[in-house]
Amino acid sequence: METSGCDRILVVDDAGDNRILLQKILTRQCFEVYCCADGNSAIAALPSFKPDLILLDVVMEEMDGFETCAQIKANPKYEDIPVIFVTAADERHHISKGFRAGAVDYITKPINATEVLARVSCHLKLSHQTRQLKEAATNFETILKGITVPIFTVSPSGEFQFINPACENILGYSLAHLKQHTFFDLLSSPYKEQIQQSFGQHSRFSSLKEYGRPHEIKWQPPDGSQSALEVSICPVSLDQTYFVVSIHDITSQKNREQVLEQQAMMDALTRLPNRRMLFEFLTQELAHQQRHPRPLLVMFCDIDYFKKYNDHYGHLDGDQTLKKVGEALQQCVRKKDDIVARYGGEEFVIVITGVAQEIAEKISQNTIDQVAALDIPHTASSVATHVTLSAGAIWLPSASNQTSHSLLEHADKVLYQAKESGRNQLCFEQVTSFSKAAG
Ligand SMILES: [Mg+2]
Numbered sequence: 001m002e003t004s005g006c007d008r009i010l011v012v013d014d015a016g017d018n019r020i021l022l023q024k025i026l027t028r029q030c031f032e033v034y035c036c037a038d039g040n041s042a043i044a045a046l047p048s049f050k051p052d053l054i055l056l057d058v059v060m061e062e063m064d065g066f067e068t069c070a071q072i073k074a075n076p077k078y079e080d081i082p083v084i085f086v087t088a089a090d091e092r093h094h095i096s097k098g099f100r101a102g103a104v105d106y107i108t109k110p111i112n113a114t115e116v117l118a119r120v121s122c123h124l125k126l127s128h129q130t131r132q133l134k135e136a137a138t139n140f141e142t143i144l145k146g147i148t149v150p151i152f153t154v155s156p157s158g159e160f161q162f163i164n165p166a167c168e169n170i171l172g173y174s175l176a177h178l179k180q181h182t183f184f185d186l187l188s189s190p191y192k193e194q195i196q197q198s199f200g201q202h203s204r205f206s207s208l209k210e211y212g213r214p215h216e217i218k219w220q221p222p223d224g225s226q227s228a229l230e231v232s233i234c235p236v237s238l239d240q241t242y243f244v245v246s247i248h249d250i251t252s253q254k255n256r257e258q259v260l261e262q263q264a265m266m267d268a269l270t271r272l273p274n275r276r277m278l279f280e281f282l283t284q285e286l287a288h289q290q291r292h293p294r295p296l297l298v299m300f301c302d303i304d305y306f307k308k309y310n311d312h313y314g315h316l317d318g319d320q321t322l323k324k325v326g327e328a329l330q331q332c333v334r335k336k337d338d339i340v341a342r343y344g345g346e347e348f349v350i351v352i353t354g355v356a357q358e359i360a361e362k363i364s365q366n367t368i369d370q371v372a373a374l375d376i377p378h379t380a381s382s383v384a385t386h387v388t389l390s391a392g393a394i395w396l397p398s399a400s401n402q403t404s405h406s407l408l409e410h411a412d413k414v415l416y417q418a419k420e421s422g423r424n425q426l427c428f429e430q431v432t433s434f435s436k437a438a439g
Pocket of ligand 1: 013014015057058059060
């Protein structure tokens with residue numbers, strides 16, 4: 001069977017007259033035509049003739065058109081070849097059965113040349129376009145597989161369709177595993193809802209703009225680690241609409257940022273929260289107090305005669321003492337809800353939440369006692385032979401109408417009283433009406 005560059009049409013009909021007529025109509029239009037008188041020889045001709053389209057008679061002896069069509073469509077190699085049924089006008093009940101068997105159209109006898117050519121041309125054109133789209137999709141997938149940028153594609157309903165090896169490495173999961181979830185499960189609100197809505201409304205003609213903004217997500221690979229990923233979404237319309245999601249692993253960048261953030265919040269010498277962290281803590285606590293007022297203890301501490309200590313023992317010993325005092329103070333608070341911060345120099349601030357006044361007073365006194373119990377020699381001190389603290393503590397039943405600044409300012413004033421009264425002591429004040437006490 002020689003084939004030319006023309007489209008090839010396989011004509012299957014058990015009536016010789018019909019075969020001759022169809023062949024005549026089609027060859028006149030430069031189609032390459034091959035005729036078979038029954039279904040079996042038509043199926044046998046497929047591998048060598050490789051038709052672009054099949055005209056198939058419905059009523060034939062041995063194997064009818066439906067069965068022939070079903071067998072052709074059952075083979076993946078030939079499933080895309082368009083089949084047009086040729087049926088008598090009084091056999092219209094065959095039409096729906098023909099479509100179910102996989103036909104794309106039908107022509108009624110008696111055969112009309114114009115109709116045959118119109119339908120054949122139309123379906124060849126459609127078939128070529130479909131093939132081109134499929135080839136483009138295959139090429140597209142090949143490109144995605146090859147590139148080193150981690151990429152996956154999802155359907156408009158969020159179903160994972162394809163994942164390239166680079167992306168599999170980062171996510172740590174295969175496509176089969178990801179298919180148990182949707183892409184939307186990876187996202188957090190409100191971005192999740194926005195994307196879900198945009199995907200649902202997306203058509204082949206939608207603009208690309210709405211997906212251009214990269215979005216950060218948290219990801220947990222199977223090894224239990226935590227990753228930070230940045231996802232960018234781009235819609236692609238080929239034989240259907242896909243969303244190509246490219247991934248950028250920003251875990252190290254995020255970790256570096258976190259370390260810097262922690263360093264910025266921490267005092268390098270004592271490893272205690274610094275002043276910035278203290279203000280952050282107080283801001284959060286005061287916001288919490290707006291909804292759930294609770295008692296608050298704010299305590300300002302100062303190491304007595306610390307300048308003299310440094311002058312006498314040197315700054316290296318001074319640093320060691322600051323560390324020891326910081327550790328001792330930290331022993332006096334609960335880790336989670338309270339804070340011991342190095343305010344600056346030899347000043348520390350302790351904030352304790354939700355404690356009754358008597359307990360607050362005991363804790364305050366205990367911190368002073370604990371530092372004294374360290375028994376760090378301080379011969380330059382005028383109040384003791386060891387390192388001691390002066391402390392000003394204020395306790396409020398509720399701090400809902402305070403600011404961080406007003407609380408610290410007041411505690412500092414009480415500390416000043418402790419110093420004025422001879423140092424190495426606690427001044428404790430119960431603040432019931434802040435404005436009155438502050439005044
Ligand atoms: Mg027939």
